[in-house]
Amino acid sequence: MIADFSHGLRGNPCALRRTDGVLIRLPVRRWHAPARGADRWLLDRCTGPTLDLGCGPGRLVTALAERGLPALGVDISADAVERTLFRGGTALRRDALGRLPAEGRWSHVLLADGNIGIGGDPAQLLRRAKVLLRPKGTVLLELDPIGGLWRGAGRLEASGVVGP
Template sequence: MNTEGWLADTRKSYDTVADSYADQVRDLLDQTPYERAALALFADLVRATGGGPVADLGCGPGRIAAHLRELGLDTLGIDLSPAMIAVARRDHPGLRFEVGSMTDLDLADASMAGLVAWYSLIHIPDDEISSVLTHFRRVLRPGGPMLLGFHVGDESQLKTQGYGGHPMKVHVHRRRPDRVAAWLNDAGFTVEAQTTLTSAESTLGGILFARRRP
C-alpha cells in the first residue's frame, strides 16, 4: 500500500470532520469507567518508573491527553491532522499539541516515559504496523509503559462517511488482541495485561498494556 496515499486520505478525512468528531467524543470518558481505570493505571505505571513526559499518539481533539494531564502527567499530544490539532489547542489551552505522524515520529530516542495510542492504530495498515511500533520503541525509554486501545475483530472496512455526515476515506482495521500482542513482542515490547470490553468507545474494544524491553 502506498504510504503517502493512505496518510493523505487519513489527514484529509480528519481535517474535514475535526469539529464534528470533537463534539461527538468530548464526553465519552464520562460513560466509560473501565477505560478511565485503564488510563489511571497507566498514570500510576508512569509514576512508578520515575515519571516524565508521555505522548498521546493520534491524539485527535486532545481529550485523552487532557485527561492524562488531569491525572498529573506531563502530556504531549501528536496527531496527523492539523485541523484536529487546532481543535485540541482551542479546547485544551495550556497543553502541548503538535502535528506529526506515528510513521515518522519527530521525538528524540528514549525521550518519553510513557506512550498512549488510544484507538489510533486502527487506521494503520498491517504492512506499516511494524515500522510504527519500531518508532514507538525508539522514543519510549527502556522499561516505559505503553497503553493501546483498539477495535477488536478480523475485518477492515472503508469508512466513507462519518461524524456529522461529512465525507471520509479511511480504512478502519479491527484486530485480535493476540495478533497485536505478537506484533508488540516482535517489536521489542513485553505485553503485561490485556482485556476486551464493550462501551461507548467501541462495540468490542481491546485494551493492552505493554512495556519496552531494554
C-alpha cells in the same frame, strides 16, 4: 480530507463505510468528550512523561496534564491539534512515524481509539513506539473488538453526508 469532513460533527453519528460495504460506527462523541470510563484504565497506568500518538481532540492528553503529568499529543490533523490546544493540552502536528521530540525518553506511548492502525502496519507502529520509549517504558494499547484488521479505502458518512 478527513479532518475537514469531520470538523463540527461532534455529537452527530459518524461512520466509515469500507469498500467492501461494511459500516463501522465511529465513536465521535467519545473522542470529543472528557476522558472517562474505560479511559481511566489507560490514564491510571501513566506515571511519567506520556506521548499520545494520534491524539485526536486531546481528551487523554488533557486528562494527563490535569493530573500533573507531562503529556504530548501528536496528530497529523491540524484540526485535532487545534482542538487539543483549545482544551489546554499540548500537541504537535506531526506524522507519528516521523521525527518526534524526546525520542527514546518517553515513559509511555498511548495508542488509543484504534490508533494501532496508524500507517496501516501495526507491527511497524509498535517498532516505532519502542524507539520512542525509554528503557522499560510501556506502550498502552487500546484495542476495539470491532472485528480484526482491515486495510483499504473508505468513505466517512455523517448527518446524511458522504465524504469522498
